[in-house]
Amino acid sequence: MYRKGDRTMIAELVFVGTEILLGNIVNTNGAFLAEKCAELGLSCYYQTVVGDNEERMKETLKQAISRSDIVIVCGGLGPTPDDLTKEVAAQVMGMELQEDLHTKERIEEYFRNSQWKEIPDSNWKQALVPKGALVLDNSNGTAPGLVLEEKKKSMILLPGPPNEMIPLFMEQVIPYLGKKQPEVIYSKMVKLAGIGESQVAERIQDLIEKQTNPTLATYAKTGEVHLRITAKAKNKKAAKKLLKPIVKELKARFGNAIYTTKENITLEDAVVKLLRKRKWKVTTAESCTGGLLAGRLINAAGASKVIQQGYITYSNKAKRNLLGVEKITLEQYTAVSDQVVYEMAEGGAKAANADVCIAITGLAGPDGGSEAIPVGTVYIGCCLHGAVKVEQYQFKGNRQKIRDYAVVRALNLLRLCILEESE
């Protein structure tokens, strides 16, 4: 059992849902809750998925609460007779169900504001709450979250839909767990692009080895590496103070490879922000990625301020007509070449009257590869105020993977060109 300051608390995750057992859905809640528990400094040794079956759920919850301090149970709080999580959890924790007036009122209010108006009979079941449980209001659905406590152990019940579970967890479960923790856990994310995970790991090996507080962890994303720095301290201010020198050290070691130190900023957000600051317009000229690069850019907040148009030029004819690539260049060097991407970038900037054009041409496969130009060969060109920079890449993986990598590398080349011109 957990005593304050004694040792790390042990958490365990249980997911209830036949749709996970049948493989109808990927359990993304699993990765979300696991990452959050790790960030909170909880040790997590098991995740279990079990169906809506009373006997098996009871066995699973009993085992979980016997070996862990905190059990987070996700799913099975719906209004149908299939949904048994609350009933079984109450049994395991030795509690009885009773109507909770506050929850009943919230359900009434939820339906008043919905398109249905009338409340289905089955939903009243959701107003039943284990006696003594802590009720966590759910702003996005009718099933409240519940915390069942017994002898310093906690069982936390959360609804399964991510759009209900995630806000509930962030807004109410984290503060609850924070109070149970002897120390505050605070973390910061440093995001890098254009550098491989093993390279990053090598260059911070010493930090990883010598650091126990804060700790450093690397996460590989497509074409990116994210570094999470996590500090434990008596309060948030003290934790932030611990993080500061590490962030500074990472900035000194990685420089421009770091595109943000903010959790919710994406690579395209960072690029659009740089462009907005300079009031520059960008355009895109894409062959093998066929619009995915522009699609990513336009996903960023404020994109409409910096991108007006983009070109998808999949055929040679389109490269000539829309971007003004010379016929002879295409004939002499083929469409997948540094010469062609050079002319695409230059021509795109001119056609769109933009400050900068980022162009991609490559061979995403599966067919068409040769010894000279194997599948995965991608050229990326960036024309900024007339100066063109071209890079060649050799990506591995299937068609989708090659295109995804090309888009990330293009966003990053664009970012670096902007930074270099501003120096």
Added chain:
Amino acid sequence: MYRKGDRTMIAELVFVGTEILLGNIVNTNGAFLAEKCAELGLSCYYQTVVGDNEERMKETLKQAISRSDIVIVCGGLGPTPDDLTKEVAAQVMGMELQEDLHTKERIEEYFRNSQWKEIPDSNWKQALVPKGALVLDNSNGTAPGLVLEEKKKSMILLPGPPNEMIPLFMEQVIPYLGKKQPEVIYSKMVKLAGIGESQVAERIQDLIEKQTNPTLATYAKTGEVHLRITAKAKNKKAAKKLLKPIVKELKARFGNAIYTTKENITLEDAVVKLLRKRKWKVTTAESCTGGLLAGRLINAAGASKVIQQGYITYSNKAKRNLLGVEKITLEQYTAVSDQVVYEMAEGGAKAANADVCIAITGLAGPDGGSEAIPVGTVYIGCCLHGAVKVEQYQFKGNRQKIRDYAVVRALNLLRLCILEESE
């Protein structure tokens, strides 16, 4: 214990990996293996994730094999000392490890063909195999799959990386499990677009209720519904015969809403196939989706035969310059209107000299919504040989979701327009 014809076999999935417990990766292997087990007619009651820890792994595997006929263990077969799955599984199944000459030779061959040439000492560990185990050759890595059998129970060990695990499972585990099954399980996928899951479910309620063999299951994907029909029979031919009338019945009920009855055909594949058959050229004119529609089309096999270019026209100016949308139309009706999407589709087809142009304009949010044009309003237009069809949609969800739905609806409108003109 399982006896032939006695009852359904029970399978259980165990995933070994600290990176899943820490939330560094989403356990996509879980959904893959769960879906495959369901298709094979195996009942699956539990999935467990456990770390690379001897004691906890032993406890988990013992419990799993005691309550299930088949335990599939995924991960922890690598060459490092952390990787313990094989050692622990052999212990639990009462087997000793010994060097397997065949596997040793395969490892040598793997490295001969790789860029490394020299074999790290640690990799020899992967040539150790539990005595009496069935070895499943891994074409994409050095860790073979292993089947450990004891008293009609099987423990199947598979490598964790999906690009190694999936081919191994499809090519070797399915035939192995097939032999253990008294009956053959055979299934077919019917994919629909432009119709909601509840509508589909309502219209096949009778089939779902009365059918026990084959069975029907619905899966909701973004903007699509997939129906899986699964038959059990003595052999594949008999199973196929059972499926046939159901597929026929579904075709009669849903008509053109079905875009394929093939497992590996996507909506964009189906559209590109229709265009190729007619030797028609398509182009795209995108505002809020900013290239994602063209990106999907270009993902289809053979897309280069039907798409040469596409337009990303995010600003009003670009809509005018590239597509010839009239200034007065934009001023009078605003960019998010049926009139503008009409002119985008018409102008795009003309500019690209294409048979058909599919155009999207909409408000993906999060800002900019009004009472007249709320966030999620999307107009899609299709101009085919001069005839324009326009549809209006109101999508729910965040920016990403709204754009994803718009792309699927656009692909489907394009598909239906092609089919209608051909009638």
